[in-house]
Amino acid sequence: SPPGKAMVCFGNMFIELPKAQTKEMLQKDQEHLDEEINTLRKELRVKVNRLFEAQGKPELKGFNLNPMTAEEMKLINRILEG
Numbered sequence: 001s002p003p004g005k006a007m008v009c010f011g012n013m014f015i016e017l018p019k020a021q022t023k024e025m026l027q028k029d030q031e032h033l034d035e036e037i038n039t040l041r042k043e044l045r046v047k048v049n050r051l052f053e054a055q056g057k058p059e060l061k062g063f064n065l066n067p068m069t070a071e072e073m074k075l076i077n078r079i080l081e082g
Contacts (some may be wrong), residue, residue: 002016003019004018004019005017005019006019006022008022008025034078041067045064048060
């Protein structure tokens with residue numbers, strides 16, 4: 001492929017696009033996926049709490065924790081490495 005271009009797979013077809021456009025598309029897709037994942041996690045917590053309440057069980061401890069971001073993980077790793 002020519003310089004400044006990238007081959008991108010859409011379904012069963014490859015298309016050559018400028019690298020900048022490809023990078024922007026991938027970043028937008030990743031942001032959208034991250035939002036969807038966070039929404040599903042929040043909904044899951046509510047559903048699990050309702051299920052436990054219906055079963056007469058106590059609420060799970062630590063279930064409302066949030067995952068660390070990539071930046072937080074980098075900082076933790078830096079601290080652990082010394």
